[in-house]
Amino acid sequence: NSLQCFLEEEAHLRRWKPGTRSTNWGNAIGMARRAKIFGLENFDPMTDQFFKDARKTVQVEANRHEVHKPLCLTPAQVREVIEKVPLREMRIALVLATLVGARMSDVLQLEKEGLELMPHIAPDAMSLYFARGKVVDAIGPYTVGTKLGHYATFVQDVLKSPGPLFKKRSEKERDKFASQIV
Numbered sequence: 001n002s003l004q005c006f007l008e009e010e011a012h013l014r015r016w017k018p019g020t021r022s023t024n025w026g027n028a029i030g031m032a033r034r035a036k037i038f039g040l041e042n043f044d045p046m047t048d049q050f051f052k053d054a055r056k057t058v059q060v061e062a063n064r065h066e067v068h069k070p071l072c073l074t075p076a077q078v079r080e081v082i083e084k085v086p087l088r089e090m091r092i093a094l095v096l097a098t099l100v101g102a103r104m105s106d107v108l109q110l111e112k113e114g115l116e117l118m119p120h121i122a123p124d125a126m127s128l129y130f131a132r133g134k135v136v137d138a139i140g141p142y143t144v145g146t147k148l149g150h151y152a153t154f155v156q157d158v159l160k161s162p163g164p165l166f167k168k169r170s171e172k173e174r175d176k177f178a179s180q181i182v
Contacts, residue, residue, distance in 0.1 A: 079150055089166060090180070092158055095151050096128065100144040104178040105171070106133030112165050117156070124148040126155065 011021045073081070078098055085091045096115075097107045114129035124147045131141045148155050158165070169177060 075150075090177075091154075092165060093178075095154060099126075099146045099148065099151065100128055102128075102130070102144065103134060105174050106130055106136065108166050108169065108174045108177065109133050110165055112159065115155075115159060115165070117159065118145075121145075122147060124152040 007024070010016070010024070016024065082091055082094045082098070085094060093104060093107050096102070096110065097104050109132040110128060110130065114131060116127050116129070118125040118127055125145065126148055127143050127145045129141065129143045130136050136142065
């Protein structure tokens with residue numbers, strides 16, 4: 001019956017978190033503002049009561065939304081966690097994701113040929129070439145340079161070992177593998 005009722009039902013049915021709720025409501029209000037484009041010539045957002053109610057609700061929801069700061073670990077704590085991970089493949093993924101701040105799903109698609117040590121730059125310098133992944137689909141292949149630091153011997157051993165970095169996985173399998181790490 002109204003924009004506000006529709007959005008409240010959607011929020012309840014889909015169990016939206018406060019941030020999602022206010023964002024989606026804001027998007028809907030933006031669409032309502034452009035209602036003439038969608039063929040509602042008589043709609044006037046400045047005088048429509050349902051639109052005003054929905055806009056007010058969004059403002060209230062946005063003010064209630066609490067920002068949760070993530071727990072930050074020191075580099076030493078991160079190393080300690082990585083060293084305790086039992087599976088070698090998970091350790092490799094964590095080290096590479098930590099070094100370059102990449103998505104786990106992108107890291108799990110790296111190939112050994114995409115990792116290159118660059119001793120002419122620094123003893124522990126390395127470049128990672130991302131050819132596949134979620135971000136790559138949007139912005140194309142890209143290369144990230146990093147220094148290995150405490151992980152240098154581990155990464156060098158990984159590069160010398162036979163076989164691929166990671167076994168081939170479907171997107172669902174990569175998500176499941178990444179969720180085990182977290």
